[in-house]
Amino acid sequence: MNKKIRILIGKPGLDGHDRGAKVIAAALRDAGFEVIYTGLHQLSESIVEAAIQEDVDIIGLSILSGAHMTIFPKILELLKQKNAEHIIVIGGGIIPEEDIKKLLKMGVKRIFTPGAPTNDIVDYIKSIIR
Amino acid sequence: MELLQRFLKGDKPAIARVITKIENGTDPKLLEEIFPHTGNAYFIGITGPPGAGKSSLVNAIVPKLLENNKKVGIIAVDPTSPFSGGALLGDRIRMNDLALNENVFIRSMATRGSLGGLASKTKDIALVLDAAGFDYVLIETVGVGQIELDIAQVCDTTVVVLVPESGDAIQAMKAGILEVADILVVNKGDRSGADRLILEMKFAFELRDEKINWQIPILKTVAIENQGIEKLASTVKFHKEYLERSGEIEIERKNKLVLRVNELIEEKIKTHLHNYIIDQKQLKKMIDKAYERKITPHYITDEIVKKMFLKKEV
Amino acid sequence: MSKDKWKKKYSKRKERDINFSNLSKIKINPLYTPDDNEDFDYDKDLNYPGEYPYTRGVQPTMYRGRLWTMRQFSGFGTPKDTNTRYKYLLKHGQTGLSVAFDFPTLYGKDSDDPLAQGEVGKCGVAIDTLRDMEILFDGIPLEKISTSMTINPPAAMLLAMYIVVGEKQGVPKDVLTGTIQNDMLKEYQAQKTWIYPPEPSMRIITDILKYCSENVPKWNTISISGYHIREAGSTALQELAFTLANGFTYVDYGIKSGLPVDTFAPRLSFFFNSHLDFFEEIAKYRAARRIWAKLMKDKYHAQNPKSYLVRFHTQTAGCSLTAQQPENNIIRTAFQGLAAVLGGTQSLHTNSMDETYALPTEKAVKIALRTQQLIAYETGVPNTIDPLGGSYYVEALTDELEKLTLEYFDKIETLGGVVPAIEKGFFQREISRSAYEYQKALEKKEKYHVGINIFEEEENVEIELLKIPEEVEIDQKKSLNKVKEERNNSKVKETLIKLREAAENRENLMPRILDCVREYATLGEMCETLKEVFGIYKEPIIF
Ligand code: B12
Ligand SMILES: Nc1nc2c(ncn2[C@@H]2O[C@H](COP(=O)(O)OP(=O)(O)O)[C@@H](O)[C@H]2O)c(=O)[nH]1
Ligand SMILES: [Mg+2]
Numbered sequence: 002m003n004k005k006i007r008i009l010i011g012k013p014g015l016d017g018h019d020r021g022a023k024v025i026a027a028a029l030r031d032a033g034f035e036v037i038y039t040g041l042h043q044l045s046e047s048i049v050e051a052a053i054q055e056d057v058d059i060i061g062l063s064i065l066s067g068a069h070m071t072i073f074p075k076i077l078e079l080l081k082q083k084n085a086e087h088i089i090v091i092g093g094g095i096i097p098e099e100d101i102k103k104l105l106k107m108g109v110k111r112i113f114t115p116g117a118p119t120n121d122i123v124d125y126i127k128s129i130i131r
Numbered sequence: 132m133e134l135l136q137r138f139l140k141g142d143k144p145a146i147a148r149v150i151t152k153i154e155n156g157t158d159p160k161l162l163e164e165i166f167p168h169t170g171n172a173y174f175i176g177i178t179g180p181p182g183a184g185k186s187s188l189v190n191a192i193v194p195k196l197l198e199n200n201k202k203v204g205i206i207a208v209d210p211t212s213p214f215s216g217g218a219l220l221g222d223r224i225r226m227n228d229l230a231l232n233e234n235v236f237i238r239s240m241a242t243r244g245s246l247g248g249l250a251s252k253t254k255d256i257a258l259v260l261d262a263a264g265f266d267y268v269l270i271e272t273v274g275v276g277q278i279e280l281d282i283a284q285v286c287d288t289t290v291v292v293l294v295p296e297s298g299d300a301i302q303a304m305k306a307g308i309l310e311v312a313d314i315l316v317v318n319k320g321d322r323s324g325a326d327r328l329i330l331e332m333k334f335a336f337e338l339r340d341e342k343i344n345w346q347i348p349i350l351k352t353v354a355i356e357n358q359g360i361e362k363l364a365s366t367v368k369f370h371k372e373y374l375e376r377s378g379e380i381e382i383e384r385k386n387k388l389v390l391r392v393n394e395l396i397e398e399k400i401k402t403h404l405h406n407y408i409i410d411q412k413q414l415k416k417m418i419d420k421a422y423e424r425k426i427t428p429h430y431i432t433d434e435i436v437k438k439m440f441l442k443k444e445v
Numbered sequence: 446m447s448k449d450k451w452k453k454k455y456s457k458r459k460e461r462d463i464n465f466s467n468l469s470k471i472k473i474n475p476l477y478t479p480d481d482n483e484d485f486d487y488d489k490d491l492n493y494p495g496e497y498p499y500t501r502g503v504q505p506t507m508y509r510g511r512l513w514t515m516r517q518f519s520g521f522g523t524p525k526d527t528n529t530r531y532k533y534l535l536k537h538g539q540t541g542l543s544v545a546f547d548f549p550t551l552y553g554k555d556s557d558d559p560l561a562q563g564e565v566g567k568c569g570v571a572i573d574t575l576r577d578m579e580i581l582f583d584g585i586p587l588e589k590i591s592t593s594m595t596i597n598p599p600a601a602m603l604l605a606m607y608i609v610v611g612e613k614q615g616v617p618k619d620v621l622t623g624t625i626q627n628d629m630l631k632e633y634q635a636q637k638t639w640i641y642p643p644e645p646s647m648r649i650i651t652d653i654l655k656y657c658s659e660n661v662p663k664w665n666t667i668s669i670s671g672y673h674i675r676e677a678g679s680t681a682l683q684e685l686a687f688t689l690a691n692g693f694t695y696v697d698y699g700i701k702s703g704l705p706v707d708t709f710a711p712r713l714s715f716f717f718n719s720h721l722d723f724f725e726e727i728a729k730y731r732a733a734r735r736i737w738a739k740l741m742k743d744k745y746h747a748q749n750p751k752s753y754l755v756r757f758h759t760q761t762a763g764c765s766l767t768a769q770q771p772e773n774n775i776i777r778t779a780f781q782g783l784a785a786v787l788g789g790t791q792s793l794h795t796n797s798m799d800e801t802y803a804l805p806t807e808k809a810v811k812i813a814l815r816t817q818q819l820i821a822y823e824t825g826v827p828n829t830i831d832p833l834g835g836s837y838y839v840e841a842l843t844d845e846l847e848k849l850t851l852e853y854f855d856k857i858e859t860l861g862g863v864v865p866a867i868e869k870g871f872f873q874r875e876i877s878r879s880a881y882e883y884q885k886a887l888e889k890k891e892k893y894h895v896g897i898n899i900f901e902e903e904e905n906v907e908i909e910l911l912k913i914p915e916e917v918e919i920d921q922k923k924s925l926n927k928v929k930e931e932r933n934n935s936k937v938k939e940t941l942i943k944l945r946e947a948a949e950n951r952e953n954l955m956p957r958i959l960d961c962v963r964e965y966a967t968l969g970e971m972c973e974t975l976k977e978v979f980g981i982y983k984e985p986i987i988f
Contacts, residue, residue: 004155005216005241014560014562014564015549015551015552015560015561017637019637019677020877020880023881024678024880024884027877027881029217030218030219031215031217032217033215033216033217034217035211035217035220035241036217036218036220037221037223037239038219038986039224039230040221040986041637041984044560046231047227047231050143051223051237053143054143054146054236054237054238055147055238055239056144056147056151066564066567066568067564067567067803067913068548068562068563068567070563071562072563085144097802097910114801115768115801116767116768116896116897118887119884119888120888222986224983224986225983227983355983
């Protein structure tokens with residue numbers, strides 16, 4: 002057996018802040034994950050479609066633009082529509098505490114905020130997969 | 132519904148899951164079940180050095196292949212980091228125009244360890260897309276050398292992409308990539324040096340006399356500006372027609388099956404030898420003896436192989 | 446005592462177990478003495494402020510003549526919301542304006558564009574048409590205030606709107622002062638707000654250079670920005686080298702388009718970061734001035750001394766601020782602001798303590814503004830010019846950064862120059878590697894960040910946040926619709942066709958854009974029109 006954790010790192014919307022997404026992608030690669038990066042300015046629809054075709058275990062969204070309350074629900078909804086609710090959604094970026102609470106209720110599994118060590122993120126993902 | 136049924140209906144999540152199972156080797160029976168459904172797709176390999184514009188070319192050419200209601204499956208292979216075993220797969224960035232097309236399926240793959248193994252997995256996944264009903268299966272591989280030679284084995288048409296940047300052409304020739312080319316593309320035709328490279332390549336090909344019936348076309352493209360793409364697509368289609376018309380396609384595909392069988396035999400024997408036959412402790416003892424010149428390497432080999440032929444199951 | 450003797454003494458003692466290097470990975474010596482500046486030549490290397498090569502500052506009087514401009518970057522919600530914030534800032538002693546636009550505006554999209562969904566007014570002010578710009582500057586006299594606009598691919602359109610607002614206020618073009626960022630090279634490298642590919646982008650920029658040199662002579666046409674490069678993760682050295690390389694590339698293109706260097710170079714300005722390593726930052730600004738002056742003189746043979754000047758704005762480093770123990774950010778920002786002033790900045794933005802949470806609240810931004818007012822009015826630092834000039838350490842570091850910058854220039858040259866190096870992903874790769882290395886250095890505790898990897902606390906941060914109500918998007922779309930109903934749509938169409946023709950025929954775009962703006966064409970309409978001619982940029986894959 003040759004199983005690897007596969008994760009899609011997505012930058013939805015117009016947000017161009019990609020420093021964090023790239024740092025996370027590199028850290029996950031160095032932790033032995035297969036990381037699919039779809040680039041900047043993605044529609045939620047493309048992210049979900051890519052996640053399905055790539056059969057990833059997780060979608061990780063990086064949102065620093067303040068559009069998180071629009072985008073996360075949309076991604077969750079699309080996953081539901083496409084019968085792909087088995088794909089776990091996590092995220093990070095500039096997201097206020099009160100919004101995090103709401104997002105977790107909606108079904109986002111976890112949100113990381115500035116200062117989160119990449120090691121913690123790696124450990125967390127390993128702990129929820131398998 | 133059963134995974135397989137959904138798969139055969141062309142359900143994308145099911146296709147994706149079947150690929151994963153084949154890739155991870157978790158369900159050995161699966162390939163047998165889908166194999167009867169293969170044989171309908173036309174396989175196109177796109178290979179060349181990193182950054183040559185392979186993904187951009189795929190992005191540009193696929194719309195042409197989709198004409199007449201055709202479906203296209205794409206496999207994009209990128210190297211696994213030898214240090215961590217992880218990989219960053221970014222080919223999709225270039226193929227964003229295709230991301231939402233219903234008749235397109237894109238899958239990124241990492242090489243995961245051994246190179247031979249990769250080629251083998253990729254070939255099986257190409258079969259998966261074949262069985263899933265894609266009319267064309269495009270396989271993009273990076274790097275120079277053995278992998279693309281190997282993958283060319285399953286492709287009906289292999290497109291080798293070069294760019295005017297110095298060194299690539301020579302490297303490619305050395306690595307023998309040109310040997311597998313059915314079509315040669317000089318991409319980044321907007322950069323200086325493109326025309327010179329085309330001349331060089333024409334000269335190199337004139338010196339060859341194999342594949343005499345198919346004169347290898349050398350095309351110039353600018354993938355990001357959609358230039359030369361129409362011509363590339365029609366050349367691919369023309370090569371397909373040529374193979375079909377001349378009957379070469381059957382010969383080639385049978386040849387390829389022979390090669391595939393040979394390869395699988397080798398693979399099987401290798402794993403079998405290593406996993407079950409060679410007793411490492413015993414081998415070490417024998418090597419010590421060989422070192423003292425008491426027995427020959429040939430003797431050791433015979434001992435091991437004899438043991439293998441005694442086994443009935445593989 | 447000889448230095449060797451001292452060194453011996455020193456090496457017998459124990460050092461703290463940390464890595465004594467700065468953020469550019471330059472090793473720092475325990476002590477700097479005259480022999481670290483061996484070929485030091487006061488007249489050649491430093492000279493007097495306002496004199497070539499301007500190491501000590503661009504004006505003879507510096508802050509004894511006039512303090513730096515205090516300019517807080519700000520914008521959010523509707524034009525009305527932001528107008529209110531500007532008036533608040535001006536009331537509290539701010540001396541210039543700096544407009545932050547929202548994401549759709551940054552990308553030349555209207556508020557009703559599908560990709561704008563959820564982003565209208567969130568990260569800056571939403572501007573769709575001239576009408577919004579009129580509201581934004583309502584009651585703010587443009588002849589009295591200088592305005593900086595952080596806008597890049599649609600810079601020409603926003604400048605045109607500003608010019609027309611001026612016209613309506615009765616302020617002629619040649620009186621207007623301010624800056625548009627208009628620095629596309631660093632967009633591909635770092636900030637990632639792009640629309641068109643590099644070549645057409647450079648053409649728009651040279652059109653602006655030409656138009657402004659003839660019509661808006663006091664306008665700063667490009668703000669060549671290292672800030673974004675640094676925030677995307679580069680080191681100080683990379684920030685310095687890439688920014689200047691970009692600057693020289695604009696000069697090359699300007700000359701290539703037929704403009705004599707001295708007609709546009711005096712209007713180029715710069716924008717740098719001020720990060721954590723205090724002296725490294727100061728040396729960076731000093732080195733920037735010297736390198737630019739030397740090359741503008743020796744390589745580009747500029748005659749007008751104004752072409753030699755690096756006049757720059759500084760913003761403190763947002764990426765150095767922490768969500769943890771946010772009050773510490775006030776202190777970090779104070780150090781960084783001080784470094785910028787010691788480095789001779791012409792204007793300054795100091796970040797707010799709530800940087801990692803949201804756009805700043807009124808209170809947070811006031812503290813940030815007060816921070817620079819403290820530097821100006823209490824510390825005594827502005828009393829003398831370049832107080833660190835002659836410091837063995839600062840001079841050695843300035844020399845070192847200059848030397849390493851020139852090495853980077855060579856590397857860029859071998860890649861064929863800045864634009865080809867962008868296409869090859871050189872800068873993007875350098876920057877994202879540095880970002881990742883910095884992250885790893887923090888996690889391995891090779892570098893410290895209080896609250897992150899040292900002196901951490903379990904805490905429950907209670908902080909007041911600015912919230913942008915969802916109604917902003919609805920309101921903005923409504924007012925956009927209203928404009929579309931009220932304007933003369935056939936006139937709009939006509940001006941857009943003319944714009945398209947100008948783009949195809951290589952005519953200067955500025956007069957055509959001004960015509961569109963006057964007819965209340967939307968930003969999206971203008972940018973889409975140009976897209977049809979110029980195509981769109983696609984991001985290369987670089988990690
Ligand atoms: C760097 C930066 C920039 C750089 C971006 C460079 C780049 N290529 O990334 C520049 C200078 C270009 C920039 C520009 C702008 N910025 Co800015 N920027 C920042 C800043 C200072 C730091 C962000 C950062 O990179 N941090 C370092 C990385 C490593 O951390 P991170 O992204 O937070 O990621 C960590 C976690 O969040 C988490 N994480 C993040 N993503 C993911 C994803 C997954 C899957 C997981 C598991 C975890 C995870 O893990 C990471 C590691 O700890 C923040 C404020 C701040 N200090 O956070 C403002 C900030 C994000 N920017 C802001 C704004 C407004 C802008 C502009 C819109 C300003 C304007 N109007 O012009 C522009 C937009 C440009 C664009 N194209 O997007 C606002 C956003 C406000 C909001 N959301 O309400 C902020 C919060 C500043 C502020 N307070 O005003 N910016
Ligand atoms: N100038 C130019 N650049 C191209 C062309 N085709 C691709 N590129 C650029 O080359 C880079 C690598 O392209 P990509 O398709 O990812 O190459 P791959 O690694 O071979 O798949 C990208 O930045 C593309 O934009 C072309 O025809 N001309
Ligand atoms: Mg590729």
